[in-house]
Amino acid sequence: MSSTYIEAIRRALGDALAEDPRVFLYGQDIAGTFGGAFKATKGLAERFPGRVLNSPISEDGQAAVGIGAALAGCRPVIEFQFADFASVAFNQMVNHAATHWWRTGVPVPATFRLPAGGTPGGGPFHCQMVEGWLTSHPGLIVVAPATVGDAYHMLRDAIACDDPVAYLEHKHLYNHLRIDTDPSRAERLPLGKAAVRRAGRDCTVVSWSGMVHECLKAAEPLAEQGIEIEVIDLRCLRPLDTATVLASVERTGRLLVATESWPFGGVAAELCAWISEHGFSHLDAPPRRLSAQDTPVPFHPDLFRAHHPDAARIAAAVVETVEF
Amino acid sequence: MSDHRLALFRAMVRARVLEDRLASLYLSGGIPGGSVFLSRGQEAFSAAAAMQLRPGDVYAPLIRDQAGRLVRGETPLDAIRVHLGRTTGVTRGRDGNIHRGFPRQGDLAMISHLGSTIGTVAGWLMGLRQLGKAGAPGDLAVGLASIGDGGMNTGALHEGLNIAAVEKLPFVLCVTDNQLSYSTFSDRTYACRSLVERAAGYGLRGVAIDGTDPDACWAACRDAVARARAGEGPQMIVAKLLRLAGHGMHDDASYVPAELKSRFADGVQTYEVVLRKDGVLDEAAAQALWDEYRSETAAALAQAQAEPSPDPAQEPWTALSTRALA
Structure with a gap:
């Protein structure tokens, strides 16, 4: 079935x-x-x-x-x-x-x-x-x-x-x-725990909901360039599984949070702030957020697709973070 | 006949005595935060409504329902503990004054957002239906919620009351039109002649009564709860009266004209006169009753004042009951 x-x-x-x-x-x-x-x-x-x-x-x-x-x-x-x-x-x-x-x-x-x-x-x-x-x-x-x-x-x-x-x-x-x-x-993970959807050594890429699939899509062309990203699916946004993200950042030294939501406040901002506060010594580059545009969600499909991150923009942001 | 009249009067006096003590405590700086909200002038309707309920019913009191809360089994000690923020109170110092309840027994702990409890009571009654605990046909568990003329204008009230009507729930809405939303008179808050006119708009039965007349309150509440219990669907009672206090003790209500105040009786005073005239109680019995509740309140206050305040270091500081996620 x-x-x-x-x-x-x-x-x-x-x-x-x-x-x-x-x-x-x-x-x-x-x-x-x-x-x-x-x-x-x-x-x-x-x-x-x-x-x-x-x-x-x-x-x-x-x-x-x-x-x-x-x-x-x-x-x-x-x-x-x-x-x-x-x-x-x-x-x-x-x-x-x-x-x-x-x-x-x-x-x-x-x-x-x-x-x-x-x-x-x-x-x-x-x-x-x-x-x-x-x-x-x-x-x-x-x-x-x-x-x-x-x-x-x-x-x-x-x-x-x-x-x-x-x-x-x-x-x-x-x-x-x-x-x-x-x-x-299907595998049942505990409520409140994030999942590592793809292991990688070079950059931790965190997302949730629909954006997880854009991150996974970005992973393949990045791998061809020799950049292995670790994709974490938060699953639960409150409470936030900061331990799984921190453990990953300890390995990769880099963090990108990709969200379909707005840049001001929110889960991506919270996670970047938390990692900056608790994982500063592990970071080799500034934690980075990739968010939607700071406007309401547009109607026209072309505007809509440009409103929020996609695999190409995630890949570009990963490269910038890795090359920092 | 006189049994319930005496019980009603006792409930009114018990609330009045307790609130007068809390008011004086506020004035002397004995309340650690917030205000004290008095139900002065509203005791009869509150007590008469709650007296129709029984265990298994749902009750959603509001700001000025000290009398109804006591009828439902709260004690003066419970009320004082919450006002003082004691760890022994039901909110353990985390919430104060009127935001208390006994949700496990069907007595909701209100939030400040007026109208929020209307849909909640409706949902509780729908839940009882789902669980097969709604009661026997013709003898249903009833949900009774309080609202004021102010709260009648919230979207939450409208949505919740409409759902109660659609679901044909055994729901009683007790509307206390005390003519004031804090300091704003009702000519600025609704445009119908009486709020009871709205009942027809929801497809429910409504009656308007003189809220300063305890016997009228009793009769209307008894009838409405009986109809709801029998399966006639939601009922609305609109009791017109005047709030004989400020919004809270922090408010001197100087915006209420003396002429208006002179037109509205204090039900506690007038009912004592009526009951003595009718031979329900004599002077000595009346005095004994007031003395009994003054002693009760004094003892409760002394006990609560001797109890501990919360220790921030002992507070677990989590808002989740699920321990694995806290």
Whole structure:
């Protein structure tokens, strides 16, 4: 059996519903035969009557329902149609869910699914990578799977986790990424741990979500030039597995962080700051960020492709870092 | 009949005594941070609503629900500990004053963002349905949430209340229209004649009552909770009254005209007169009741003041319950 990234998400939701009566799904257009804007829940409403529920266009209300149901003892999975619209639920996620355990001692095991990242033509309100504003708040776990296996296991782990989890799923990967095996049998790494996707001695290249594949694409032409990059997939953005990155930088002496998100603040800035602070003596070149342009995400495909890093720009940045 | 009236009055007095003590403590510098928020003038509606609930129900109190919180089982000691930031309090000094609750028992710990708890109560009730714990048909677990005229204008309130209506939940929204959003009068915050007019827009049943009349509060709350429990869907009660205090103790409310204040009675005072006239209690019993709660509050305060404040060196400083990720 083979699986795409979106099929792995659907499989994880179905398996969670089948195995745990506390799980239910709540989101816009997810029920009936429609099965969601991206078909992540296609067929699940029929398989699990009464447990896949359509919501009004009310992101704040959806998140509030997730919090309340979690406190009642459920394991709700809240689907936002696009990660961009989760901004409407920002208050519920960061002020309500994320503070709850710390304030009361009672955790909020809610999962928020955020279809994130850019696809050509999506424009400013359907393409954003929102980890910057989600990761700055303590109490919220933020994950961003880059592989089909992680799409499955990290969603299962998110649902099983006692803390609230924002699950950022990359829309471009939905149908572009496929494995030839059952995703539930793919390797399962612990939540909170980064993965070395390619070993290399010359430069540590860190990314997450869709950008991991651009980094892996950049690795081959670089290898032909004699530059071996070590590609790390962060997987979990909050908490951040700084230990794996530091261990790699100790070997390579160089760090590039490639992100589809904006340059100001955010995960790339945090990681570069952390490595500068804790790994300064290992560095042979300044830690470098490769980010999106500091503008909203553009509509036209040509502008869109120029907005964020790609394999060629990553390779060029690696060469500059190695030659520093 | 008189049993519940006496119980209602007792709950009102108990809250008043506790809050008066917290207010004086604030003025003498005995509160370590923030303010003290008084429910003066709102005790009757708060207590009458909470008195309709039973174990297994969900309760989302707000700023001015000391009376309802006490009815639900909070003690004056619980309230004082949180105001003092004691490690023995339910928030262990991490949060203060009104941001406390007993979520495991269905009593939510509010956040400051008004309206946030409405959808949360709706979600709790939906969760009970999922778990098969919603209660027997006709005898459902009820969710009751407080909101004010100010909070009625938040997007969160709208989204949450609409979801409660769509899901036909056994939900009761108690709207206290105290005419003020902090210092702003309601002519600047809503344009309908009464907030109860909004009930029809959500497709739910609404009633408007005089919030200064404890008996009217009791009757409306009893009816609304009974209807919700019976499966009639969400209910809204709008109680009109006046906030007889500042927003918090830091606010002298000098912006409230004396003429307006003269038109709104203090339910605690008027109800005592009514109950004595009706023979529910006599002067000695009334005095004994006030004395009982003053002693209770004094003992609770003495105990809480002797308890430790949090030690920053002992604080684990993590916001995640998952130990492997902390």
